[in-house]
Amino acid sequence: xxxxxxxxxxxxxxxxxxxxxxxxxxxxxxxxxxxxxxxxxxxxxxxxxxxxxxxxxxxxxxxxxxxxxxxxxxxxxxxxxxxxxxxxxxxxxxxxxxxxxxxxxxxxxxxxxxxxxxxxxxxxxxxxxxxxxxxxxxxxxxxxxxxxxxxxxxxxxxxxxxxxxxxxxxxxxxxxxxxxxxxxxxx
Amino acid sequence: xxxxxxxxxxxxxxxxxxxxxxxxxxxxxxxxxxxxxxxxxxxxxxxxxxxxxxxxxxxxxxxxxxxxxxxxxxxxxxxxxxxxxxxxxxxxxxxxxxxxxxxxxxxxxxxxxxxxxxx
Amino acid sequence: xxxxxxxxxxxxxxxxxxxxxxxxxxxxxxxxxxxxxxxxxxxxxxxxxxxxxxxxxxxxxxxxxxxxxxxxxxxxxxxxxxxxxxxxxxxxxxxxxxxxxxxxxxxxxxxxxxxxxxxxxxxxxxxxxxxxxxxxxxxx
Numbered sequence: 001x002x003x004x005x006x007x008x009x010x011x012x013x014x015x016x017x018x019x020x021x022x023x024x025x026x027x028x029x030x031x032x033x034x035x036x037x038x039x040x041x042x043x044x045x046x047x048x049x050x051x052x053x054x055x056x057x058x059x060x061x062x063x064x065x066x067x068x069x070x071x072x073x074x075x076x077x078x079x080x081x082x083x084x085x086x087x088x089x090x091x092x093x094x095x096x097x098x099x100x101x102x103x104x105x106x107x108x109x110x111x112x113x114x115x116x117x118x119x120x121x122x123x124x125x126x127x128x129x130x131x132x133x134x135x136x137x138x139x140x141x142x143x144x145x146x147x148x149x150x151x152x153x154x155x156x157x158x159x160x161x162x163x164x165x166x167x168x169x170x171x172x173x174x175x176x177x178x179x180x181x182x183x184x185x186x187x
Numbered sequence: 188x189x190x191x192x193x194x195x196x197x198x199x200x201x202x203x204x205x206x207x208x209x210x211x212x213x214x215x216x217x218x219x220x221x222x223x224x225x226x227x228x229x230x231x232x233x234x235x236x237x238x239x240x241x242x243x244x245x246x247x248x249x250x251x252x253x254x255x256x257x258x259x260x261x262x263x264x265x266x267x268x269x270x271x272x273x274x275x276x277x278x279x280x281x282x283x284x285x286x287x288x289x290x291x292x293x294x295x296x297x298x299x300x301x302x303x304x305x306x
Numbered sequence: 307x308x309x310x311x312x313x314x315x316x317x318x319x320x321x322x323x324x325x326x327x328x329x330x331x332x333x334x335x336x337x338x339x340x341x342x343x344x345x346x347x348x349x350x351x352x353x354x355x356x357x358x359x360x361x362x363x364x365x366x367x368x369x370x371x372x373x374x375x376x377x378x379x380x381x382x383x384x385x386x387x388x389x390x391x392x393x394x395x396x397x398x399x400x401x402x403x404x405x406x407x408x409x410x411x412x413x414x415x416x417x418x419x420x421x422x423x424x425x426x427x428x429x430x431x432x433x434x435x436x437x438x439x440x441x442x443x444x445x446x
Binding site: 050051053054055058059062063066067070071073074133134135136137138139141142143145146147150151153154157158160161163164167168171172 | 331335336337338339340341343344347348350351354358375378379381382385386389399400402409410411413414416417420421423424427428431432434435436438439440441442443
């Protein structure tokens with residue numbers, strides 16, 4: 001049953017990704033991107049990861065889409081230029097090569113949900129076994145995030161802060177950069 | 188054979204999403220579209236990691252009475268932080284797009300390259 | 307969007323609920339799905355909705371930029387500060403067991419504090435990013 005839900009959601013995901021690729025109107029693309037994130041959040045619920053689903057639903061569908069819309073509004077350019085005559089066969093070739101290499105790579109990976117996979121028998125087994133006793137927190141994701149991997153999370157929070165500072169530095173400068181031969185405003 | 192396909196079809200479809208994302212990133216010239224492709228690629232990778240942590244008949248990793256099988260919390264923790272960091276770094280990309288628009292008055296990669304060649 | 311009556315009324319009812327839910331996710335994250343990252347993002351999305359419906363100016367009046375900058379740095383400092391306090395009390399950096407006489411109680415205190423730090427930083431950075439972007443749209 002869960003497999004069927006997985007396959008339906010993943011097929012929708014592929015279709016949505018292709019729609020994002022093909023659509024020319026950038027505002028519609030932002031909407032489709034929000035829908036794509038919502039589907040991913042649904043998939044996380046099916047994969048027993050409610051914490052991640054939570055985050056993806058709030059970040060992908062909310063913040064990310066709004067940021068994309070605000071960017072489109074501020075560059076005042078909501079249509080992609082038709083790039084006729086541009087050869088994208090190299091890009092296609094590279095994507096296919098990457099896909100085939102990954103397909104080959106996952107050939108001997110453990111099947112989905114296999115409880116004897118090495119990923120589940122090493123450190124994760126110990127977290128599940130003694131996580132609550134050692135930290136007093138039943139939600140193991142919080143326990144691992146905050147306690148066992150505290151250093152990691154400190155680094156991630158610092159990255160978020162640094163990204164915010166970078167955006168402030170980029171966008172709060174008042175003088176405009178000058179480039180020779182700037183394209184004239186077509187209206 | 189059937190078992191092999193059922194066990195791996197999730198991964199195959201995720202790889203298909205990854206390929207579409209990578210193709211968007213490389214073939215389109217519009218910078219906002221490129222960033223959307225990058226985000227799709229990133230979400231596909233995150234999805235791949237989380238699906239590695241799935242355990243058959245398991246439940247969400249919150250310890251409760253009556254359950255003994257839980258899915259693997261470790262990939263979930265890593266990917267949870269990766270999503271938030273991902274949106275912050277994508278926002279930096281959008282800020283760069285806005286600055287590029289101010290400098291060149293276009294966000295198409297081809298036109299920017301032409302302008303650079305002229306100057 | 308200032309003249310959309312339905313949107314304004316619905317947003318007025320929805321925003322307190324979203325903020326309350328953000329606090330629930332923040333402080334109940336030990337027992338149910340949730341935690342600092344999610345709570346920060348949900349909290350910021352409440353203000354995002356407010357500024358989309360009522361205009362950017364009124365949102366900035368509630369949460370001025372310099373407050374957000376201070377809050378973003380305070381979250382990281384709180385996180386690292388917990389680690390330093392743990393060191394001063396005889397443990398390793400970020401070893402919460404040293405924070406209280408019982409190791410499990412210390413772990414609990416440490417986890418709640420650092421989740422709070424994560425929530426403050428993520429929420430204020432997301433709002434700061436949105437305000438900075440949205441200000442770019444206004445002129446011209």
